[in-house]
Amino acid sequence: MSRTVYVNGDYLPEEDAKISVFDRGFLFADGVYEVTSVLGGKLIDFEGHAVRLERSLAELDMGMPMTRDALLEIHRRLVAENRIEDGMVYLQVTRGAADRDFAYPPEGTAQTVVLFTQSKPGLADSPAARTGIRVATVPDLRWDRRDIKTVQLLYPSMGKMAAKAKGCDDAWMVEDGAITEGTSNNAYIVKDGVIVTRQLGPEILHGITRAAVLRFAREAQMKVEERAFTIEEAQAADEAFVTSATTFVTPVVEIDGVAVGKGAPGPVAQRLREIYLEESRKAGI
Incomplete structure (x- = not known):
């Protein structure tokens, strides 16, 4: 069964998920990520990951694309829709898509936000x-x-x-x-x-x-x-x-x-x- 993933506000089957070839995460590795574990269907240390995400973005002169509450809701929905009991939620935020240039894109360029899950049954029993x-x-x-x-x-x-x-x-x-x-x-x-x-x-x-x-x-x-x-x-x-x-x-x-x-x-x-x-x-x- 196809996973549901999140891409820029949309929940999509993974095979339909797309980002621009001009995305700076792809061209310049201009982005940050977080991985939150899931045990028993619950997110582990979500708050710590959210705080570190904010810090990483700030260090690269990027803002948070949404509130922590909104981010938490996306995590929970993906865990539920993909029936993740044990596994992880991967989150990536980039500076967005713009014509290739070493200079940052114009202010107001929309960031790219992607989340997906991975099921890892027995994650804690490695x-x-x-x-x-x-x-x-x-x-x-x-x-x-x-x-x-x-x-x-x-x-x-x-x-x-x-x-x-x-x-x-x-x-x-x-x-x-x-x-x-x-x-x-x-x-x-x-x-x-x-x-x-x-x-x-x-x-x-x-x-x-x-x-x-x-x-x-x-x-x-x-x-x-x-x-x-x-x-x-x-x-x-x-x-x-x-x-x-x-x-x-x-x-x-x-x-x-x-x-x-x-x-x-x-x-x-x-x-x-x-x-x-x-x-x-x-x-x-």
Whole structure:
């Protein structure tokens, strides 16, 4: 059955959905996006994603195309019409369509707004959460404003493929000898009971799941340090894990061929995943 998608005010069968070949998201990657998970038919952390969307748009001199309430209604309608029990809602906003020019289009040019769903049955019961994932490191060659969630995802895609070519599941990116983040997630290590993750700044995406997990960790009396860490420090850690909106908390058991800890998911990552899923389900809307 065809999905219903949202394009610029219309709800359409996916095969009928179209945007202009002159859209700046297509020509210049001039746009931002958000991904909100759905568990049990409810949206997870919607408010956090909406706030970050507003920030990303503002950083690129773009306004919000609609109110948060209107955006929430679109999300809910797509979840209902596509019968999403577990999955995600993808949202993309671009600067709109205009004749190709590096200069921004005239003020008043309509933005392009697209949303679609993906059904992921059993999203919270991923095999990777039970076995852990293996990562390879790659140089971080992205632009310097990674805190803006833009659609410029070519290099992260290349990083994932480089990792897969090495027989790994994902890549962690390295800059000036320190881990920045994963290709589509934030990175963490655990040493002597202390959770370590890169501090916020333009070097990394300000993850919505990251914020929630760190809050839950502190509420559980776990110690957290927000600072950079090296590949060697990560390989010598007791545990490692990643967080993202669609993988939640996922253990990392190997980095560049070196087993982390016992080479199996550790208790801190496992407990944080339990807490995150429990609290997120309760707070879903």
